[in-house]
Amino acid sequence: MALRLVLPDIGEGVVEAEVVKWLVAPGDEVAEDQPLVEVMTDKATVTIPAPGRGRVVRLLVREGEVARVHQALLELEAEPGASPTPPPGGRARVPERAEGPKPEAAPPPAQAKSQTGAKPLAAPAVRALARRMGVDLATVTGSGPGGRILRQDLSAPGAPARAAGPAAPAGHAPSPPGPVEVVPLRGVRRKIAENVARSKRTAAHFTLVEQVDVTELTRVKERLAAAAREQGVKVTFLPFVVKAVVAALKRHPYLNSSLDEEKGEIHLKRWYDIGIASATDQGLLVPVIRRADQRSLADLASEIERLSTEARAGRARPEDQGGSTFTITSLGALGGLFATPVINHPEVAILGLHRIRPTPVAKDGAVVVRDVMHLSLSFDHRVVDGHVGAAFAYEVIATLEDPSLLFLEMV
């Protein structure tokens, strides 16, 4: 009996997911609960297990394609006796429909299979041109009526927009001078690409750089770290920065907002969910500290530790991703002198932290060596004017230079 495995309802609000990686191939025998495919929603990567024992007949969605919830992902030839009924709780095992084998004596009169919902719409000449150019039509967005792919929608892989014109007599794109390793844009990488491009396309980025004397903060941090270590909490600079940022956001609400361009509305958020950009093997993830304004320093420290550990181990939870109101990115040792961070859409500001280094500074008429860090604050000029962004930045700086001010923010 043939079963179809459909993309299950993975979680609230999830309507589609990208097929990141197939873990099986047609012909494979699979056991019940064996992982079949990794899919990624806007929130997390999820593995979908086999609903029962059987043999994979064919994969219906290609890696990199986006499937909608309840869309069939693969066809499975179930073993006789294997139960096709979905278990309670609606996990991944939702057979869409069971079909008996077709009678062999009845070949369909015309080619029907080749045209499924997934097949891109394009005229024969455009399909032939795409083949000559080596372009997979499934990756092209059609600009014609009903999404039809037109000649001008084709561009050679790696080439900027415009393709070879109607002429393209020999039909071969110029070959590169050396070997090229082609890596499909998938999963987290694709999400990052989409997000940063959308941010750069929509936001009017303005970056302000200033230095912070954190000599005092270093001392406070070390004292607190020693105390916290006994409670099993590892304290870094980041909880202090989060505290300082939340305090400044409360006074500068426009930096904790988003812009709804369509409606012409700025949404000032009265909650403070701070995203912490974290490098992982998969790419950049932004786990979120929920309700950062309601947490103590120690609480922030342990939450940051949890989030970064899970993200690095590839165990990021869906509920920890997305929905932040402001983002902090620790650029660290490789951060350079300053940077121009890309705003985490749909937020309007992002704060980059650079490494702390001993630096000669003029203090009270003398040159002294202090612990100095650069901050790079990018904000969306559509919402935040230069002086507003600067006022926010200097308030964060003031708090970091004199951490005793944090007492004023004690909950």
Place this chain on the structure above:
Amino acid sequence: MATKSYDAVVIGAGPGGYVAAIRLALLGKKAGLIEKEGTLGGVCINWGCIPSKALIAAANLVEDIRGAADRGILAERPRVDLAKLRQFKNDVVKKMTGGIDLLEKGNGVEVLKGTAAFVGPGAVEVKGKDGTDRVEAPAFILATGARPIELPGFAFDGKDVWSAREAVDLPELPGHLVVIGGGVIGLELGTVYAKLGSRLTVVEALPSILTGVDAEAVRLVQKGLKERGAEVIVGAKAMEAGRKGKVLTVKVEVDGKERVLECDKVLVAVGFRPNTEGLGLDQVGVRLSPKGFVEVDERYQTSAPGIHAIGDLTGPPFLAHKASKEGEIAAEVIAGRKSARDWVAMPGAIFTEPEVGTVGMSEDEARKAGYEPLVGKFYFSALGRAVAIDHTDGFVKVVGDKASKQLLGVTIAGPEASDLIAEAALALEMGANLEDVALTVHAHPTLPEAFMEACKAALGEAIHRLNRPERPPRSPAPA
């Protein structure tokens, strides 16, 4: 033994092979074309599509003349000079095969007459009248086609038991012709004989004739046969042909009961088997499917490097135009072009009474593919041109996707359906939706207006019929 070498060699000069050879030549390849029969063109041109269409057109003319009394034309009893008609048919074939000769020659294709067999990778031996040649090439296209399946108990003898090849030669007009096999070929040729005056009985093993074709179209074809006095026996197993005195008998089993049909000739048309034998395919490692057809990929490459296969040899549907298209693709692949099978839909044309044309998905197939089908129908009885030419049986039925309004498939039963289906095929290849066709102005008064009206009907906007929802199909697919 002389040795000849080419860039590419095509074995078999049917509609797949002769087209492949021309395409190879057009792409600058030195091409050889091997054919074992006396003339080029294969079954299609010599004993299939072309001669049968000559006969079908003639038989239609006879019927039109017979039925012209309604229009005040009194020539009720036309006589048919079979010898003359056969001659006309032969002339048609000669013109077409001669045309292929000229095309191959004009394009620089070398034609080799004889039977080819692989003797090793990259080499075949061609046994001809004047001896054996060795022919070498880095690339081969196998296009040897298929031949009629012989039923146990019905050995083709060319006298009593015909294959399509004998039937299409119109040796005589049998008083009673029994056709075993209610598929396209059996029905097309059976209809010719029925129209020319034979009594016709069709024996089909499955529960319906024309399996796989839209049920309403099949009902019309059945009605057409009945009106011509033909009997259709479905679910019947043909046991054997025999003799009872001077009479030819056909024993069939229906519902476990035996029935003996007395007749003058039997035509057996129950399918095709591939011509793979004698080619030495095992010499070069060409893999066959469990049913014996040559396995190919979307570039028509077989499991043996450098050897391609196209057409009937690779399995159903057995269509000349499909073989031609595949021949072009295989030739392009050999010439280094990036070519591959990518058609959206393969049209089919059935020359029964009425004709049936199909392309793309049926309603059921669309539903199985995950679409919510939107169906529109228009009957020729409401179309001015069809009424004026007095051929009103039939309809155009379009299937679209309810959400996107994309056209998914078209079935046409009725006058000139085989011609009308071309527009639908183009629409499908272009990714047209129902509105694209509905909004295209169609000249009046013409038969293609029915296609436009059917698309409008699917959208609930038909002008020349009342817009009511289509009845649900008789056997809805399991949900």
